[in-house]
Amino acid sequence: MESQDELTFSDYLASTMHDTKNCLGMLYNTLEEIIGRCQEKQCEVQNDFYLLQYEIKRLNNDLIRLLTLYKAKKNQLLINVDLHSVGDCLEESIVQNATLLNSRGIEIDLECSGDLFWVFDYNLVLGVIDNIMNNTYRYTRDKVRISAVTEGAFLVIRIEDNGPGYPPSMLRQGNSTINDGNPVSFDTGSTGLGLYFSCLVAKSHNNGERKGYFLTENGGSLGGGCFSLYIP
């Protein structure tokens, strides 16, 4: 009986999250329309609205990740791979974030060869990139570079900025195995969910013996935070 009650509870949680997501979606799109009207009238509060939209997007992304994790716990995380143009995926993440980042004067730079193709789950990887791009809104000074290359048997998608970089607790360097239970820090407001999600997505991509992983480092080509996702 008890396990059944538990199931019901987590299912309620999931359905409530879905409802909350719908609600956020509505807020998000309403704001978009308001911003559109604002642009026509060139009103001053426009940037405040972007900030609102940014926070909604962040909440929404958190919920998406929670739902994904909930499903991954119930089942295994299923990935739906196909051969994709890497450039397409990166471009889509830029389209999703450009308006917001541009509103803060952040410049976005894309480096990816048009004939780079790789096998991966498009939506999950897009989710990871989108999350990192979204974070740069808060942390970078005025630049973001997103790039993709192949290194040996891996595709490497890299997102770099010129902000202050990751705090030591969030650094994942070298080929160290990644701990699933990322530390939750209530001081910094970081739930660790983003990195946990990245980790799950990376690990679920494997090809033969090779498994995916990610690194968070400081420095890189822009001197700030540098996130690298490795997909075999």
Next chain:
Amino acid sequence: MIEDYDYFRIAVKNMLTFFGVKAIDEAVNGEEAIDKMSSKSYDLVMCDYNLGPGKDGQQVLEEVKYRNYITQSTIFIMITADNSMDKFMGAMEYKPDDYLIKPFTRETLEKKIKNLIERKELLRGVEKAIADGDYTRALAKCESDILKKPRNLADFYRLKGEILFKMGNHEETERFYTNIMTLGKLPWAMMGLARVKFVTERHEEAVGLLEKLIAVNNKVMAAYDFLAEVLKKMGKPLEAQKVLMRAVAISPKEIRRQKELGQLSYDNKDLAVAEKSLKAAVKQGKNSRFKSADNYSMLANILIDKGAREEGIAVLNHGHREFHNDREGAIQIAMSESMVYTRLDRRDKAKEAIDRAVDIARNHPRKGSAKVEIDLAKALILRGDAETGMDILRRLIQNNHEDTEVLDLVRQAFRDLRLEVEGQKLVDTAVDEVIAMNNEGARLVREGDLEKAITYFQKATEVLPDNKIINANAAYAHILYMQQNKPNTAYLIKVRVYLDRVNRLDKDYKDLQKLRSMYKMLMLG
């Protein structure tokens, strides 16, 4: 724009209007959407996956594709609430063109639609060649397009595999898929390879591959269906049943799979499973293209077997209402009723039901499926109306004179009736008659007497409107005549009717594509 949530539907509509979409229709549930797509053609369909209590987005997509309400060039975007894979992956041909995750910005939507239009444009050349049945050209075009590295490269690889398979070059197809799989565990490549193994009789290997595919992603539903098919072919119906049971546990909404499982477990004498899946099939089949009177008949029989008479009769009454507009379904239900009442020893009711079946068949003389026609004929012969019954069977044989499966069914029916000798005689003479008829027409064509051949085949197709070979030859005679003289509207219309019939009877008929190309050439003048 299909979405049950008013607010979101309007928001998306506003976005579409903003970047210049001229005409937008809305639907709040799957049923309304299917209804609209049946009467109007759309360039773009945006459909929410979760549509409340009725059909979900995937079911809408499958139904409109199955019914050809949307074509290759229609863009279908599925909108989902999250990016995890809880959407079931049906057969490859029932995949949406892309997914969008809620909420999305106008820019994202615009980019996605533009990309999809570009993708469809890029594929046009290859798809056209495939539709023309010109696989050599399709392959050449596909290969030259692949060299250009289009952004939807995977689409071209997928098509290349399909073309190679259709050309029947199994070795090359296998090499191609094996090569592709070095890139990663691509579900479509694994399915493609399994298909090659299956047709080259390497069943064990096909099973191994499909199990591996399911282990990688247990929601590729097409893999279960195919795996069950392979196991059945290997003479392992119990294992096939187990595979389908795994599939319905994951995705219980697929009517055709529930039906297949019902039939399989019924044949396996696993009546509990059969009852459960047939009940599901009946329940989900309401108002669906995939509903089937078989499900009602089988379910009623199972229920009566286990002593639930009232429930069994109720199922048939329900079917009776559900199929009142469907000739074949109505006949089938009426005949099941008659059999059930016979078993229950209620002769009057049994007779009433069979009379109804005969009435429906007479009032709607369109041809039904072989199985229904045979059942009807059997019932008539048993009731003493041998002449009508034999007549139905003769026509059935003559319309399918080269279809060994149908001929076997007819022979089996005669064995059931203990009329084996008479049956074989009927089959032989009926088949001989058609062959003679066709040979005579073919002789006239060969000897160049096209006018006579045309008159001859016009008559032959009146006698046997559902014989694909006669119809194809009739089309051929008309086409040859027009090639030698000049096209005329009356003949062109006739050719079109013949080819449509061949397509309806057997869309893979060997000469159909060739005849279509010839017809199109004539249409161009």
